[in-house]
Amino acid sequence: MASIAEALAYCNQLLREHGLWEQGWRAAADMAKRRAGVCRYRRRIIGLSAPLTALNTWEQTVDTIRHEIAHALVGPGHAHDAVWQAMATRLGAAPKARCVMKTPPGRYQLHCKRCGKLVREYHRRPRMNFAQAWASCCGREGLGHLQLIAVED
Known part of the structure; x- marks a missing residue:
């Protein structure tokens, strides 16, 4: 470190x-x-x-x-x-645009309530309303099953 x-x-x-x-x-x-x-x-x-x-x-x-x-x-x-x-x-640097690094966990997590999968993490609270959205884990059958959770420090 x-x-x-x-x-x-x-x-x-x-x-x-x-x-x-x-x-x-x-x-x-x-x-x-x-x-x-x-x-x-x-x-x-x-x-x-x-x-x-x-x-x-x-x-x-x-x-x-x-x-x-x-x-x-x-x-x-x-x-x-x-x-x-x-x-x-x-x-002496790797001649590529991106690298794999550890990042801090997001303060907000988007979960699919249908299958329990963590869909995405956010560092800032997203403005999007997830009521009419679905994730690839469950497709359209997951419509309305996304939940944004604030993670405690």
Whole structure:
């Protein structure tokens, strides 16, 4: 498990090594629950998720940092194309858009009352009315059987 302070220090070190610090780039922590990192070009910030950093290994965190620095180095027009992939590989990051990481459990769970299956977790309360919805577990026969439950901490 990695600490967010160590991750931010390492990210800022890499920003210096690659000449981005002098251009105004900085690392910052955020509270994202569904993505490990983000490259904000206009604000020149590499954002790292504090909750996901705490749940995952140092190696996964380092890969995320290198992934986002590759975005900063190639610029906003490349997303995850071949130019970005080459830079990510050069920096030692896996040249792919997504990775498998542990995420914190959602604060809301959607259950199918018909079969008992957990259909989905949400970090924010969904606005959707599930009264006229069904899940793939029971198909149309599950119509009206979805229940949203708030999970206690």
